[in-house]
Amino acid sequence: MESIQRRASSGSDGSAGTVDERKRKRMLSNRESARRSRMRKQKQLEDLTGEVSRLQIAISQIQQSIDAKEQAYMQVESANNVMRAQAMELTDRLRSLNSVLQIVEDVSGLAVDIPEIPDPLLKPWQLAYPIPPIAASADMYLN
Numbered sequence: 001m002e003s004i005q006r007r008a009s010s011g012s013d014g015s016a017g018t019v020d021e022r023k024r025k026r027m028l029s030n031r032e033s034a035r036r037s038r039m040r041k042q043k044q045l046e047d048l049t050g051e052v053s054r055l056q057i058a059i060s061q062i063q064q065s066i067d068a069k070e071q072a073y074m075q076v077e078s079a080n081n082v083m084r085a086q087a088m089e090l091t092d093r094l095r096s097l098n099s100v101l102q103i104v105e106d107v108s109g110l111a112v113d114i115p116e117i118p119d120p121l122l123k124p125w126q127l128a129y130p131i132p133p134i135a136a137s138a139d140m141y142l143n
Helices: 002-009 014-108
Strands: none
Touching: none
């Protein structure tokens, strides 16, 4: 109603009517721009919230994987310790048997072949037995 009165009052002055019209259009444009800006910010917030929840899920999955791997590592380490102890015990037994063989050789005068005992703990990179090569084929990766 007010804009109608302004137009009526400024009927003789056309430039004042166009200025009011420009102000009104600019104000509407600014309101629309502010509304779009608020909507963009709301969308960004929703996107970031979604990303946070996705990352939290990924973190929990990775943590579960790490826990499972640590558990498996502890089991393997425990089994390794048992095998090391067994290897030491067997090495001690072999040394005892070799010393008995040495005594038998000295007493009887017979030549007895006494093998050298490898110490895997001193040189773990040198295995006492040969490892057969692992055969690989291109087909194993296609399945």
